[in-house]
Amino acid sequence: SKSAIVIGAGIAGLAASIRLAIKGYQVNVFEANAFPGGKLSEIEIKGYRFDAGPSLFTLPEQVEELFQLAGKDPKEHFDYIKLPVACHYFWEDGAQVKAYADINRFADEVETKLGEPADHVRKSLKRSAFIYESLAPLFMHRSLHQLKTWTNKDALKSYLKLGKLGIFSTMYKANARQFKQAKMVQLFNRYATYNGSNPYETPATLNIIPHLEFNIGAFFPKKGMHDITLSLYKLALELGVIFKFNSKVEEIIVANQKAIGVKVKGQDHLTDIVVNNMDMVNAYKTILKEEKQPKLLLNQPKSSSALIFYWGIKKVFPELDLHNILFSEDYKAEFDHIFHKKRIYEDPTVYINITSVYKPDDAPEGCMNWFTMINVPNNQGQNWDSMINEARKNIIAKINRTLNTDIEPLIEVEDILEPRTIESRTSSANGALYGNSSNNMYAAFLRHANYSSNIKNLYFCGGSVHPGGGIPLCLLSAKIMTEMVSKEKDPK
Ligand code: FAD
Structure with a gap:
């Protein structure tokens, strides 16, 4: 039978392994980390559970489709709800807006609260x-x-x-x-x-x-975002996919302009097709370093990164929802800092994601799990330690001003994710969250294709290739990639 090797068990690598297994391939996934999911993982600290990366879930049918293709009822394996309020917005002057899923209700809300005609x-x-x-x-x-x-x-x-x-x-x-x-x-x-x-x-x-978000909807998996990873991982196992963790691929083996396998811990593993889910910039620097480099594509500006404080908060704030935004007073200045000055703005927009609102067992009784995030520049070797210290103070001051509270004494546990660790944990160039940014009209055309134009049997999926970053697009990249594999003749 035909065989495939997938490099990386990020969400796109998982989807690719499922799709190829359904097509009849014997699939082996090599993953550098000890766990699947890449950016879509979770952490636990003293009774608090946090989704580590993505928090907003749209287009759930992209996940469901994988179960359907495998002949299973998605609802039995992966359950989610549609959010009645997509986000709760706060400004420092006391203005608040709830983004109701019901568009007419949202339109009325902004007319009443902000004076914007519905x-x-x-x-x-x-x-x-x-x-x-x-x-x-x-x-x-x-x-x-x-x-x-x-x-x-x-x-x-x-x-x-x-x-x-x-x-x-x-x-x-x-x-x-x-x-x-x-x-x-x-x-x-x-x-x-x-x-x-x-x-x-x-x-x-x-x-x-x-x-x-509005016309289709924002959703939340009942067991948390990490359940997207877990349920797809289980599905892949059921389809016979073999996962090898702590197995960093060192090289894609190419012979006569054909990908024929990968090298892991000095050992060759041969296969019919290779699918790479690793970030493209770092892939060309490491596992494809001997191959022709598509410089124009690799040198495109990268998306922003993030600074996240995972905070266990020993109090319940009833005014907070699953997704909350505390807006900056000067949005233009904030983006100038992120994309031009490459620094963190002193009055950042603070996003607080609290899964314990919908999933109470994510925090101890009477407490909340705050995933507190701001957008920051991607990693260009800035002095992150001092920038993070400063940002922590500014974030706390912003929360205190906007919610009229004193948050510091309520922080019971803390962990931090920042551009350097995003890069080191998932091998994402510059710690960018979404591969290339979309800051010009050509961006959509300057992402890497889902296949190699000069190496046969080599395919690509994930946030750094077409159609782009974010869970739904990553899942679509695996779909487009698999369609291209199917169009090729049987390799044997
Ligand atoms: P990744 O998750 O990047 O995984 C790649 C995998 O490949 C990793 O597991 C890595 O260890 C492995 N790997 C790399 N190199 C090798 C190698 N040489 N050998 C073996 N394995 C290797 N998206 C949303 O849709 N909604 C959100 O709200 C959202 N928020 C985000 C917040 C944060 C903080 C972050 C970090 C991202 C967020 N995103 C969000 C983006 C989303 O997480 C990503 O677009 C998506 O998860 C990327 O998936 P991927 O398949 O490209 O791979």
Whole structure:
């Protein structure tokens, strides 16, 4: 039978292993860490459980599809709920807005709380839906690197609409046209951070993202985000996939311009096809260092990174939801710091994710598990120790001002994740969360393809290749990759 080796058990590597096993491949996954999931893992400290990385879950059908393909009922293996409130927003002047999943309720909320006409919200979300429907078939579900993607009828329809889809404007400009209240512009600009970009530079096309959250929905796996990893890992095992942990791949073995295996701990493992889930920049520096380097693609600016404090808080704040945002007073200055000055802004937007709101056993009785995160520049060798110390003080001061509290004495346990550890734990170039940033209109075309154009039998999936970072896109990358494998002739 045919065999495949997958390098990395990140979410895309897991999905790739499942899809290939279903296609009849005998799949071996080599993972450098001792556990699956890559960025989508979890940590536990003294009775508190935290999802370590991703916290927002959209497009759950991308996960469900993998169970369906394997002939299983997804609900029996992976359960989730739709959130009634996608996010609770706070400003320092006391303004608060709940982003209700029910669009009309959200529109009424912003009219009452912020003085933004309800109709503006409905119009804006219709526009998001229009962008999504025009572009998703082209940019998310297909390889951008094959001629036929550009000549099919979805593509031809999209060309006619490029101006309307906002490719020539920025997210900020489009939002400033649609909303009259600065707080609404800020709220909608935040969606640029969902793929680590700058709303003042990213094309307005990225206004596709609010469609996912409002028109389709924000979700939460009942057992926490880490259950996405665990349930897919179990599914892969059931399909006969073999996982080798603590097994860092040292080289992809190439002979006669064909990938024929990998080297691990000095030993060769031969196979019919190799699928790489490791970040592309670091892959070309290490396991593909002898091969031709696609410099243009590798040198694209990377997305932002994150600084996270996992805090066990010995108090319950009833005003806080699963997702909470405490907005900066000067969003433009914050993004200038992240993307241009490469420093952390002194008044950062603070995101607090609290899974114990929906999953009480994630924190001891009377306590909450706060995943407290700010967006920070990616790692360029800054003096992180001093920047993190300073940021910790600023974050605490911001929370105290906005929530009118004194948080420091309530912090019972603490752990930290930051750009250097994101890089060292998952081998992500510069500790970027989402591979390349999308800060210009060419970004979508400058991600690496899902296959190698000069090495046969070598394929790619994950957040640093097409169609991009974030769980849903990573899962789609595995799907596009597998479709390309299927089109090749049986290797034996
Ligand atoms: P990764 O998770 O990067 O995993 C790659 C794997 O490959 C790792 O396990 C690594 O150990 C392994 N590996 C690397 N090199 C080798 C080698 N040589 N040999 C063997 N194994 C190797 N996305 C969302 O959708 N929603 C969010 O809310 C969200 N928030 C985020 C917050 C944070 C703090 C972070 C870090 C990310 C967030 N993301 C979010 C992004 C999301 O986590 C990633 O896009 C996605 O998990 C990346 O998956 P991946 O398959 O590309 O691989």
